[in-house]
Amino acid sequence: MNWLALAEEKKEMIISELQALIQIPSVLQEDQATDEMPFGPKPLEALNHLLSEGEKEGFITKNVDNMAGHIEMGEGEDILGILCHVDVVPEGKGWTYPPYEGVVADGKLYGRGSIDDKGPTIAAWMAMKLVKESGIKLSKKVRLIIGTDEESGFRCVTRYFEKEQMPQLGFAPDADFPIINAEKGIASLIFTQTGSTETETIQFFQAGKRTNMVPDEAFAFVFGGLITIKEKFDAFASEHGITGEVAPQGPTVKVLVHGKSAHAMEPDAGVNAAIHLAKFLQTINLTPHSKAFVDFLVGGFGAESRGRALALNFTDEVSGDTTLNPGVIHYAPEQGSCTQVSMRYSVTYPFEEKLAACRKALQNTGITLDLGTNSKPHYVDKEDVLIKTLQKVYERQTGEEATLLSIGGGTYARVLEKGVAFGMLFPGRDDYAHQVDEYVDIEDLIKATAIYADAIVELAGTTSGEGE
Numbered sequence: 001m002n003w004l005a006l007a008e009e010k011k012e013m014i015i016s017e018l019q020a021l022i023q024i025p026s027v028l029q030e031d032q033a034t035d036e037m038p039f040g041p042k043p044l045e046a047l048n049h050l051l052s053e054g055e056k057e058g059f060i061t062k063n064v065d066n067m068a069g070h071i072e073m074g075e076g077e078d079i080l081g082i083l084c085h086v087d088v089v090p091e092g093k094g095w096t097y098p099p100y101e102g103v104v105a106d107g108k109l110y111g112r113g114s115i116d117d118k119g120p121t122i123a124a125w126m127a128m129k130l131v132k133e134s135g136i137k138l139s140k141k142v143r144l145i146i147g148t149d150e151e152s153g154f155r156c157v158t159r160y161f162e163k164e165q166m167p168q169l170g171f172a173p174d175a176d177f178p179i180i181n182a183e184k185g186i187a188s189l190i191f192t193q194t195g196s197t198e199t200e201t202i203q204f205f206q207a208g209k210r211t212n213m214v215p216d217e218a219f220a221f222v223f224g225g226l227i228t229i230k231e232k233f234d235a236f237a238s239e240h241g242i243t244g245e246v247a248p249q250g251p252t253v254k255v256l257v258h259g260k261s262a263h264a265m266e267p268d269a270g271v272n273a274a275i276h277l278a279k280f281l282q283t284i285n286l287t288p289h290s291k292a293f294v295d296f297l298v299g300g301f302g303a304e305s306r307g308r309a310l311a312l313n314f315t316d317e318v319s320g321d322t323t324l325n326p327g328v329i330h331y332a333p334e335q336g337s338c339t340q341v342s343m344r345y346s347v348t349y350p351f352e353e354k355l356a357a358c359r360k361a362l363q364n365t366g367i368t369l370d371l372g373t374n375s376k377p378h379y380v381d382k383e384d385v386l387i388k389t390l391q392k393v394y395e396r397q398t399g400e401e402a403t404l405l406s407i408g409g410g411t412y413a414r415v416l417e418k419g420v421a422f423g424m425l426f427p428g429r430d431d432y433a434h435q436v437d438e439y440v441d442i443e444d445l446i447k448a449t450a451i452y453a454d455a456i457v458e459l460a461g462t463t464s465g466e467g468e
């Protein structure tokens with residue numbers, strides 16, 4: 001089968017189907033949510049639109065509580081799941097083209113959801129149509145599973161899998177090509193220090209709003225002479241190549257430091273303002289409780305982002321280094337301090353052992369460690385038939401090597417028991433997901449349709465997994 005040629009013939013249809021889906025502004029509408037419409041009217045409209053397309057074309061469809069649904073083809077005991085979503089994040093301001101039209105310009109199709117995840121959804125859906133038209137017999141059921149709440153908590157697929165069978169294998173076209181087979185675990189670590197009854201040098205310290213971002217600003221109110229602190233800060237700032245401000249704040253001095261934001265999956269891509277501020281505060285005379293707080297920040301996170309000082313460091317071949325991002329930090333004398341850290345841990349991380357080692361390292365520091373949320377790593381072995389098959393398909397359709405990727409973030413694929421993220425952003429393409437002027441390359445859309453059609457036949461066709 002020349003899937004690429006067949007997909008090319010469907011070009012106009014692929015474009016118009018994607019435009020129709022983009023024209024439904026399916027942003028979560030919490031204020032209009034009802035039992036009937038759990039995420040508001042528009043996400044449901046997008047789901048029903050796609051399900052009715054499936055029905056029109058003679059596929060079996062199912063709506064699960066107006067939260068998710070599927071379009072199904074093929075017969076057999078086992079299920080191949082293709083997991084996608086039709087909800088989108090809000091459009092934001094400053095678009096060159098209207099965000100909900102699907103304007104085509106310079107070989108690109110613009111619109112909210114074009115790459116995340118309506119374009120990939122349409123590519124997978126068109127691939128199912130191509131396979132149906134080819135008349136190839138399938139030995140598995142193939143389900144395009146459509147969620148409507150991926151962007152705000154996965155409530156859609158949580159409900160879906162309470163009611164429907166988990167596919168034996170699957171892929172999610174909601175990230176990057178070639179194949180993401182390893183996703184680190186994501187744990188929230190909370191380091192606390194109890195309050196002080198003394199008059200402390202540091203009266204207040206704050207940085208960051210979300211643990212998944214490197215804080216780009218931090219400030220503190222401290223007792224001390226304005227002139228001295230300012231002089232010291234200017235010297236510190238030029239030595240460390242940072243900027244900030246020192247100003248009077250009531251009876252205290254306010255010290256503010258600018259850093260650079262970055263995603264927590266690679267803290268080294270940013271500059272943590274809180275750590276620099278703590279380093280600076282170490283240069284002035286501090287009361288013991290205040291000092292214990294900044295010493296912990298600098299000692300724990302000052303030298304590097306891999307957690308060596310806290311005995312949390314670990315690395316493995318499949319997923320690389322464990323990383324730590326102290327993203328939300330707060331100190332006030334009476335309340336003590338709280339440092340919330342997003343830890344992205346390697347696939348084979350010995351979790352309990354490492355946490356115990358960290359607690360041991362914290363003895364006599366006045367700081368204790370608690371575990372907040374913990375989302376386990378997701379991994380499919382590189383020798384698994386799912387991986388081998390997708391690699392073969394990708395290489396055949398693109399002529400490029402299908403390298404396996406490991407990431408520090410989480411993809412939709414982690415919902416599946418055995419599933420990987422498979423497209424559809426090609427290597428080297430800019431990622432405009434969640435951004436203004438989001439677009440998809442039309443050529444990529446066609447190529448992805450061909451890849452998905454080939455993958456469906458290889459994974460669910462009558463000869464899949466045998467011989468070859």
Ligand SMILES: [Zn+2]
Pocket residue numbers: 085116117150174
């Ligand atoms: Zn997505």
